[in-house]
């Protein structure tokens with residue numbers, strides 16, 4: 001399968017170049033980065049710390065989507081809608097790891113999914129897919145006397161908050177409780193907040209250093225507490241999941257897919 005990477009100069013982009021290069025059955029169709037980005041013109045292999053691959057980084061996503069069977073997008077919310085449109089036009093599968101997408105970007109993915117496979121996951125690791133299933137199950141088992149709080153910590157460069165994974169874990173908890181997260185979420189607290197409103201799902205965000213991604217969902221009851229955690233120790237887990245997802249998309253019908261589909265897990 002010919003796999004293209006958009007945002008190849010980024011933290012995840014470089015991991016993805018390495019992952020494609022070492023995966024049987026995958027070849028690098030091309031790599032793009034933002035117009036004006038320092039990575040432009042460089043050999044993608046050298047950029048990613050490998051030997052030369054003979055694939056230059058360009059700012060031409062049209063050519064990339066024309067050449068690739070699947071494209072992996074870990075870029076920015078502003079970039080993803082164009083990638084969705086190009087995926088639909090070229091019937092190229094699109095694997096979206098980018099988080100912090102707004103409604104317009106989500107809508108662009110929904111439209112593209114009418115023409116091509118769109119696989120979206122705020123966290124491509126096996127561990128977080130399992131964590132999410134566990135959170136839903138525990139939330140279903142406990143009544144609202146158990147307060148749910150979600151804490152995440154990421155590196156100092158992260159630009160969106162709460163993380164896409166934290167929000168997805170909140171969605172899992174809300175599904176388990178059979179409530180709408182939008183009605184129940186408390187995204188920040190500051191000053192004289194008053195006591196906690198029963199049934200709400202709270203989020204707290206920490207940023208610092210080079211933390212790759214830690215998530216903990218706490219169910220706080222009377223006299224006891226359950227904590228479910230995942231800690232990413234390497235970005236390799238996200239890149240491996242994304243390339244696995246791209247290969248899984250080969251021959252799939254247009255539509256929206258998640259890592260749960262790729263891993264064949266029952267929710």
Ligand SMILES: NC(=O)C1=CN([C@@H]2O[C@H](COP(=O)(O)OP(=O)(O)OC[C@H]3O[C@@H](n4cnc5c(N)ncnc54)[C@H](OP(=O)(O)O)[C@@H]3O)[C@@H](O)[C@H]2O)C=CC1
Nearest residue numbers: 007009010011012033034075079097098099122123124238
């Ligand atoms: N789903 C998952 O498993 C994971 C998701 N993520 C998400 O992936 C995204 C990227 O994270 P990370 O790699 O750390 O971020 P980086 O900022 O390191 O990388 C993003 C890259 O995309 C480039 N870019 C921006 N706009 C465009 C564009 N229009 N076309 C092509 N490239 C573009 C950036 O260029 P420039 O820097 O020049 O602007 C940069 O090279 C984030 O949303 C993050 O939350 C991260 C890890 C795991």
Ligand SMILES: O=C(O)C1=N[C@H](C(=O)O)C[C@H](O)C1
Nearest residue numbers: 099122123158163164165213
């Ligand atoms: O920006 C990151 O780095 C990460 N972002 C994703 C998120 O927002 O959940 C996934 C991972 O935790 C790393």
